[in-house]
Amino acid sequence: MAVPRRTPLPVAVLAAIGAAFVALPLMALVVRAPWSTAGHELSSSGAWTALRLSIVVSACAAGLAVTFGLPLAWVLARSELPGRAVLRALVLLPLVLPPVVGGIGLLAALGRNGIAGRLLSAVGIQLPFTAAGAVVATTFVSMPLAVLAAEAGLRSLDVRLEHAAAAMGASRWYVFRRVTLPMLRPQLGAGLVLVWARALGEFGATITFAGNLAGRTQTLPLAVYQTRVTDPGGAVLISLLLVALSLIVLVALRERLFTR
Amino acid sequence: MRRLLALVAAAALLVPGCARSASAHDRALTVFAASSLTAAFTQIGKDFEAADPGVMVTFNFGPSDGLAASIQSEGTADVFASASGTWMDAVARSPGVSDRADFARNRLVIITPPNDPAKVTSIEDLANPGVKLVLAAAGVPVGDYAREALKSAGVLTPALANVVSNEEDDASVVAKIASGEADAGIVYASDVTEAVAPTVRAVQIPDAQNVIATYPIAVVSGGPQPDLARAFVAFVTGSEGRATLAKFGFLPPS
Numbered sequence: 001m002a003v004p005r006r007t008p009l010p011v012a013v014l015a016a017i018g019a020a021f022v023a024l025p026l027m028a029l030v031v032r033a034p035w036s037t038a039g040h041e042l043s044s045s046g047a048w049t050a051l052r053l054s055i056v057v058s059a060c061a062a063g064l065a066v067t068f069g070l071p072l073a074w075v076l077a078r079s080e081l082p083g084r085a086v087l088r089a090l091v092l093l094p095l096v097l098p099p100v101v102g103g104i105g106l107l108a109a110l111g112r113n114g115i116a117g118r119l120l121s122a123v124g125i126q127l128p129f130t131a132a133g134a135v136v137a138t139t140f141v142s143m144p145l146a147v148l149a150a151e152a153g154l155r156s157l158d159v160r161l162e163h164a165a166a167a168m169g170a171s172r173w174y175v176f177r178r179v180t181l182p183m184l185r186p187q188l189g190a191g192l193v194l195v196w197a198r199a200l201g202e203f204g205a206t207i208t209f210a211g212n213l214a215g216r217t218q219t220l221p222l223a224v225y226q227t228r229v230t231d232p233g234g235a236v237l238i239s240l241l242l243v244a245l246s247l248i249v250l251v252a253l254r255e256r257l258f259t260r
Numbered sequence: 261m262r263r264l265l266a267l268v269a270a271a272a273l274l275v276p277g278c279a280r281s282a283s284a285h286d287r288a289l290t291v292f293a294a295s296s297l298t299a300a301f302t303q304i305g306k307d308f309e310a311a312d313p314g315v316m317v318t319f320n321f322g323p324s325d326g327l328a329a330s331i332q333s334e335g336t337a338d339v340f341a342s343a344s345g346t347w348m349d350a351v352a353r354s355p356g357v358s359d360r361a362d363f364a365r366n367r368l369v370i371i372t373p374p375n376d377p378a379k380v381t382s383i384e385d386l387a388n389p390g391v392k393l394v395l396a397a398a399g400v401p402v403g404d405y406a407r408e409a410l411k412s413a414g415v416l417t418p419a420l421a422n423v424v425s426n427e428e429d430d431a432s433v434v435a436k437i438a439s440g441e442a443d444a445g446i447v448y449a450s451d452v453t454e455a456v457a458p459t460v461r462a463v464q465i466p467d468a469q470n471v472i473a474t475y476p477i478a479v480v481s482g483g484p485q486p487d488l489a490r491a492f493v494a495f496v497t498g499s500e501g502r503a504t505l506a507k508f509g510f511l512p513p514s
């Protein structure tokens with residue numbers, strides 16, 4: 001445990017500037033919001049439809065990201081696979097790519113004329129312009145966070161506990177389920193929170209790959225973007241809705257999952 | 261304390277230092293223009309720069325509605341060229357404009373992928389069940405014009421039911437069709453540029469149902485380069501500008 005110390009003045013000053021930098025735009029949104037007509041604005045701007053869709057899309061994307069991210073993290077942390085460094089760079093790439101690049105790539109891969117999308121459309125599956133497409137785009141962008149969190153967890157884990165369980169005759173699946181997974185819970189929880197928060201805010205890949213249609217692919221960020229000119233007050237309110245939702249996810253899940 | 265001052269000073273220097281690198285030119289003209297003008301204005305900008313070395317024209321292309329909003333909130337534009345009078349009127353109210361002139365017109369056209377998956381030969385066909393139609397969003401000029409054209413063809417309601425995406429601007433509609441993701445879109449005739457033409461098939465809309473967009477240009481009041489702005493507006497509305505606009509598929513102003 002670190003001994004609590006007085007915060008050095010330079011640190012405090014720069015930290016205060018940093019915090020104000022983040023807080024100021026959020027406060028400005030609160031100040032600018034047309035509170036007196038908020039209820040009416042939100043229902044007329046289609047915010048509730050977008051909110052529902054955002055929750056469904058981000059939850060599905062977070063689920064998928066963890067489903068595939070955890071095994072990927074296992075391979076990166078535990079396997080002897082040659083070229084793991086390259087694999088890791090590849091898997092983390094969506095984190096630093098502009099999301100619109102991801103959207104164009106997804107179109108080229110999974111669009112109606114995409115290299116794999118042709119096969120999909122041959123069996124009647126279409127992703128662009130569907131909610132499923134929004135989930136795919138969002139998963140693409142947010143999965144690296146799940147991989148990062150799970151890999152960090154796997155690496156920091158005390159393998160002797162797993163060895164001990166195995167030595168006592170537990171099967172590999174039993175060890176994974178009853179020893180590894182419970183020990184990973186804080187990291188997986190942290191990963192899930194980040195993935196979900198990132199998924200809620202996803203814009204570029206979604207509008208590029210899935211398009212923008214209310215009720216089908218128009219998530220909250222897209223709704224903000226579309227209403228910002230025709231209805232600036234409504235856009236501010238939807239933005240606040242998004243801020244509130246992200247805050248709830250970050251705070252609530254943190255309490256539940258980070259701390260054991 | 262010295263170190264603190266040094267740190268804060270470094271941070272304070274960082275911000276303008278980073279900002280300055282973005283605009284090094286003394287005579288930099290900022291033009292906000294509708295995204296349908298991208299190809300034509302890029303060429304006109306080069307010609308304008310060639311005519312007066314030392315001038316640099318920076319363009320901000322986007323949907324006219326969005327440009328008008330950012331001019332009103334930020335006021336950094338010298339010139340505004342809009343795809344509709346509505347958004348120019350908005351900028352004229354605040355912060356104000358001068359030297360306003362209509363400089364071009366543009367027809368609407370239907371575009372489909374080259375293999376025409378939904379068999380679209382007329383604007384009425386856009387109402388056929390199952391056609392994946394992409395329009396610019398309502399509020400974006402080309403989106404509003406497209407809805408007007410569908411209305412005068414009597415197919416607005418069934419066609420809107422076919423809309424799979426409301427795009428940010430005409431360029432995004434073209435991208436969705438050129439990639440073959442959607443079956444049909446409505447854009448400006450000028451959007452079917454030489455580069456785009458091989459990737460889409462154009463279906464003409466008869467005059468009776470077509471909507472002709474009129475493009476106004478003006479000097480934005482309070483911009484940093486008013487004289488240069490006036491010169492640019494004169495250049496666009498002059499013979500050289502008109503010739504370039506015609507080359508890129510625009511009609512002359514009425």
